[in-house]
Amino acid sequence: MEIAVLVLSLVFMLLIGLPLPVCLAGSSVLTLLALGMPLSVFPQRFIAGINSFTFMAIPFFLLVGHVMNFSGITERIIRFSNAAVGFLPGGLAQVNILSSMFFGGISGSATADTASVGSIMIPAMKKEGYDADFTVALTAVSSTCGPIIPPSITLILYGIIAQVSITNLFLAGYVPGVMLCIGLAIVTHIIAKRRNYPVYGRSSLTFLTQSFISAIWALVLPLLIIGGLLGGIFTVTEAAAVAVIYALIVGLFIYRDLRVTALPAILWETGVRVGSLMTVAAGALVFAWVLTILEVPQALAAWIFEFTRNPWAILMMLNIVFLMVGMVMEAKAAMLILLPVILPVLPEVGIDLTHFGIVVVFNLLVGLVTPPVGLCLNLAAKIGDVSLNRAAWAALPFIGVQIVVLMLITYIPGLVLWLPGLLN
């Protein structure tokens, strides 16, 4: 009965377009009323949901993405990528992918990548004669390398929920992330040849070296983060703060594209992003608390086990669930609601939680580029001035790459677990 109140009110609030945290907290409050329980649960869990030192990596990595846009880091990454792969068929398209891979190694979010790399690459590619829908689709899909190549806000969140090592998750993300980029590069190569997209001459070794040196401060950051984590200098949260300080120093004193006067605005604009993002997590925590009280996770676990105990079958089932949920729901909200229900079941059937984390995050990445919600596709379509419909059709081959990589990493756990095993 109370479950009906919870689910129906949630769906209703989602449908009338209320903010996600309001939907999650609002339906929880109604259910608490129906249960006759104290409403203090709402602010208490809401604040507890944010008040965690581990969580702080999320605002910091959001800030890194924002600082990069003002500090000239993005431009230098693109210039270097251009010198490195611009001579391939569909040169600029390959530059777009490589830039996103480097950008992903610094930033923790896909939308930050779409916004910053996209706002430079989309106009440039259109001017060179690339089809607008192809340009938009490639920009959106390639930016999903960001959340899988560490650092990653989504992986941090998974690590917090699943209580697994975030450092291990980070290491586990490299191989799938690079696989995705290579897959995209291959499909782009084929399309570019067929459509005769422009090719540049090979750039001189001097230019390659020059652009590499000018980008080196940005390219070093991923090494700094992973090195510091493995070397025991800092925790993930602290790594994020160090990355912020590093990006600020590079922007202010080395590249000098960042002005001190721009800092307050960068901080409070990120603050608003933190407010809309972290409160989704907070609302989901209130929601999860109510689910727990209603003993839904236990019931669902029993139901899954009645169905099957085969790990491969369970993984396939969960892939389908997360793909579908990812299409209509923001990735972090989807994880916060579903994972507490699902995770307790997995170790019992022998599914590794680090492996599963990468699989989940990869599933949700697909949702970033599929209609109707597809945050990255929407954003890229807006930048490229293309209808969402056309962009979605053009994205199909790239989404195919995502699905192929997803299947590979789901059923060959070694692809994911090899690197963390090697380095620990």
Add this chain to the structure above:
Amino acid sequence: QTLRLGHGQDPSDPVHEAATLFADTVREQTGGDVDIRIFPASSLGDYQQMQDGLQQGSVDIVIESIGTLSRYTPVAGVESLPYLFDGADHYAAVWNGPVGEEIKEEIATEANFRVLGHMYRGARELTASRPIEQIEDLSGLKIRVSPMRERLVTWQVFGASPTPMSWAEVFTALQQGVIEAQENPLATIQSASLNEAQDYLILTSHMANGFTFQFNAEAFDAMAPEVQAALEAAADTAADWYNEHIAVEEAAILQDLKDKGMTVIEIDRAPFREKAREVVAQFPDLEPWYARMTEAAAAN
């Protein structure tokens, strides 16, 4: 009547078994009138949030140590002071004796918590990534401690560098070397597989505490006398089972950790006990309580 019981341990932990025994006993004694639902593994929140929930009425029972209540009333912090208890019998004698009753009464009136059943969790021991042979070796040791003032001061006085860190981060942080040491009862060291991240187990036995069944005092006093009696009896039944179970386990756990390759160091505790006095002196309000509680050992 349904009561919600929350605790922070995994369902495989003896605490969960004790909770289940508690629930079964209450159900039996009340003829099924009182149904206790158990929520393990911090699924209702961490201990601070669950204890706040007790105050607000969203949770009915929490299993935690008395020391964790020091946020609400400083006297509860006495349990977190070093070398207070000298083993399981002393722990039981203190909390079931006159001093214990007095402190519990103060916790009830000052902070509105009713505390039942005393489950001795065993002494806390130190694990570290480098050998600690004497107290001086602690100098500069980066050790994770739970965020409680009493524990912070303890390790500062011992000469180490205590840092707070959420439990979820501890294993990785130890493995990567962000921190070098942590302290917990043997059972926790074993269940968290800390032997995979730490080479040395130093038997400091610097502090001991236990789990208790904690209620909202007002809500508890408002219950029917039969229900109160059933809850009290069930808490004692569960605690008796737990205490016997743990006593048997400890030696086996120590052997298991040795077998898994940990180097066990028997350290001279005299200098630690010496330093413990300095620690206690920093909490003048707790000092008289500390004295009376340690004296209970002599009387015992």
Add this chain to the structure above:
Amino acid sequence: MDHLAQLFRRIADWLDLATRIVSAMLFAVMIVVVGYEVIMRYWFSTPTFWSSELASWSMVWVALLGFALAFRRMDHIRIDFHLVGLTGSLATVLAVLRYLIVAALAGVLLWQGINLTISGLRQTSPGLGLTYAWLYASAVASSVLMLVFLAELALRRETRPF
């Protein structure tokens, strides 16, 4: 009516600026404190006990202030692909529903936030040694800001989702 809208606009503008400044300062505190902690622990082996609490509490404030600001900027994460371009009476009805639900939720947050803040006065935090009222007051501040911003948007007859 226009007069009232004007007045609320001015109040909201002023609160918006004040909130942004506080938010930026707290964000800066987070960065500095965490950076300081790394240095103190790694190079000086003297980790601090208050730093993680100060940083976390600042983050709670930043998030809850940002939560309120995001309403005014209509920048919340939501599902609205089916509502884009919706006009007419249905749009108005949905907008009114949204205002009512958010206002009700802000009301609960304000009321329960005050209760929590009062009960927080009796608890002392281990790191900073401050009462938890400092933490829970963020809910009160956020809900008050939300109510003001909502009133401003409503007086402007804004019918798009926030």
